[in-house]
Structure formats: C-alpha cells, structure tokens
Amino acid sequence: MTNESVRSQLEGVWELHTSSEFTTLDLDATMETMTDTPAVLHVPTAMGARGREPVRDFYRRWFVGRNPRDFTLETLTRTVGDDRIVDEMLASFTHDIEVPWILPGVAATGRAISIAVIAVVSFDGVLIASEHIYWDQASVLGQAGLIEPSTMARLPVAVDQRATLTDGPLNELTGAGRRPCRGDIGRATVVIPAGPAIPDRTERTTRIPPSAPSYREPGGTCANVNVRRPTRRLRGPRGRPADVPPDSHRLWGIGRQISR
Known part of the structure; x- marks a missing residue:
C-alpha cells in the first residue's frame, strides 16, 4: 500500500470519527474508529479519558450529543502524515446548553462563540490512537461573558478569531x-x-x-x-x-x- 493510499485511508477514518461524534451522534461508530487503548485529551479544560472503556464513558457522558444544535466545525487546513493528522479548524456554536468538554460546569449563557481549534490525531495502523485538542480558553471565557468586558479590554486576547484567520485587522492589541x-x-x-x-x-x-x-x-x-x-x-x-x-x-x- 502506497503512502498516498494510507493517508487517504487515515483521512476517511478521521472523517467518519468526527461525523459520528457531531452529526449522526453514533457512539458505537465513534468507538469503532479507535484502537483498544485510545486517549482523548481536551488540553485547555483537562476533559477526556485514557483507555477504551473510560473513553467510551467520556463520550457517552460528556461529548456525543452534548453539543448545541448549531455547532459547526469548519476545517481550514489539514496536514496528513503516515500516522498522524493535524487539523486547523474553526468551531462555532451558540452556548445555549452546557457544553462539558469546553465549558465544564458552566450553565448556558446564550452567547455566540467562535474559536480556532487544533486537533492532533495519532493513528496506530488505520485506527485512532489519540486525540489532543487545543484552543484558546481565554477567548472562550471572554466570548461567554465569564470575564468582565473591562478586564478583557486590558488583556492581550483576540476574541474574534474568525476575523484573525480571514482578513481581519492585526496587531491591534499593541494599541x-x-x-x-x-x-x-x-x-x-x-x-x-x-x-x-x-x-x-x-x-x-x-x-x-x-x-x-x-x-x-x-x-x-x-x-x-x-x-x-x-x-x-x-x-x-x-x-x-x-x-x-x-x-x-x-x-x-x-x-x-x-x-x-
């Protein structure tokens, strides 16, 4: 099997994994894309699990079906290797329910949130061995209204990350x-x-x-x-x-x- 075909197969597994998480909400299909000893780590909030049963329990309790109806995940760039995929994405949603993996323990605020997300996905063969997910939690807290606007105005935090990734203004935090x-x-x-x-x-x-x-x-x-x-x-x-x-x-x- 050529490197190109392996990479294509990894992309297919990752696409099935994310669609099972966010679209079909199929827990069994999600787990079928993973190894016997997977790890899922949402680094900014320390939400996740290690091991097949703990990961399944995490998905069941805190992730699959626990996202707002308008949740969208837009892939901006993707880098694919022989055993790893790195996605740069834009996650957008209205915080109208508790979203445990990104704002654990925080009741719905009704605020619109849009953030850049990096996913580092490692594979063992053609199955997902680990997911390490990163984003800017300070921006999330500011958009959710959990940090006072007057405080946010003094912090070097970019709130409108969609604008930053497109054609928005730059270097304004040095004003x-x-x-x-x-x-x-x-x-x-x-x-x-x-x-x-x-x-x-x-x-x-x-x-x-x-x-x-x-x-x-x-x-x-x-x-x-x-x-x-x-x-x-x-x-x-x-x-x-x-x-x-x-x-x-x-x-x-x-x-x-x-x-x-």
Missing part, C-alpha cells in the same frame, strides 16, 4: 489601550521560583521608582503593576539579617552594595 507609560509609582512584585537555598519562599513588595513602566489603562491613566518576588535572607552591613530581593540593585537601579 494605545495597552501601551507602557511612565510617571506613576506602582507597586510591584516579581515571583521567582525558590530554589533549595530559599526554603521559606518569603515575599517582599518593592516600591518601583517613578521611572519604571506601568501599563496604561483605557482612559489614559497608569495602572499599578503587582509583581511578586520571593526574597533571600542576606546579611546587612552590620551582620544583621536583611530580606532583600535578589539582584534588586540591578532591577531597580539601586547602586548600594549589600555584603553577605
């Missing part, structure tokens, strides 16, 4: 609404993982000098930036313990030296 500004004194803390030498992971909030950048909120005012950083215990000039952020003299322009 005046989020440009760095100067002049306001903010409070910052940078969190740095503590290593073996910092067992207590203590934290310190440091006052940023006026020259340090904060971020401009809509309306032109500067917002405080909270950054957390653990401190290490050092010895001050007279031998007394002093909690000082590591490398603070370089970060904030403090010129004095601290002796150990």
